[in-house]
């Protein structure tokens with residue numbers, strides 16, 4: 001079975017390890033055919049004071065150049081040039097020019113912030129106890145739905161239920177919020193990913209949850225697979241299990257974005 005990952009990181013952000021070259025070599029060794037490298041798009045100094053969460057603006061040209069170089073050097077693997085872009089909602093403090101996104105084959109849309117709070121950052125975890133999970137989960141999906149129908153340049157919505165990362169769940173049934181998220185995503189035409197990294201956090205399951213993935217499938221939302229590797233050794237972690245999860249949710253194909261902005265499909269059934 002063909003293996004793909006459309007979500008990976010490098011040492012271009014301070015919480016990632018390994019160069020572009022090391023990541024590509026690890027992907028080739030694992031038999032991956034399409035690798036999207038999707039470094040965190042720069043945040044402002046106000047949102048990311050330590051420049052820990054995202055790439056420095058001044059490193060962007062080097063990042064793009066290294067990917068280009070890797071594409072030339074490794075024609076035997078499809079390397080997509082990508083970025084993971086935060087949806088900040090009302091807290092957006094950058095001027096995002098469409099031209100900034102022209103170099104990218106793939107833009108992931110991510111909600112890592114709820115009203116300016118990096119809710120999935122272990123350093124910020126205390127706020128979960130202060131605010132309480134019910135309010136956070138409701139607000140998370142509100143923001144997620146805003147992001148998915150926005151005019152941001154997202155093609156793929158990353159880790160759709162990232163709010164579960166620490167394994168803290170609301171007291172209410174999440175199904176109605178899942179249905180809303182699936183409908184919003186379907187109306188936008190965007191795809192989602194199964195993000196395998198969730199299996200290694202406290203939530204101990206991939207993103208999204210099986211019920212949410214089934215809702216996406218019912219709504220006709222296409223799905224790709226990302227390992228969200230922050231080190232080359234994890235580049236292929238869990239891809240085959242992700243295909244199984246897709247099958248169990250009712251999917252028969254995994255979708256892969258292509259460099260020309262189109263999509264191709266791998267049959268998993």
Ligand SMILES: [Zn+2]
Pocket residue numbers: 084110112158159
């Ligand atoms: Zn992310």
Ligand SMILES: [Zn+2]
Pocket residue numbers: 007008009084228
């Ligand atoms: Zn990521």
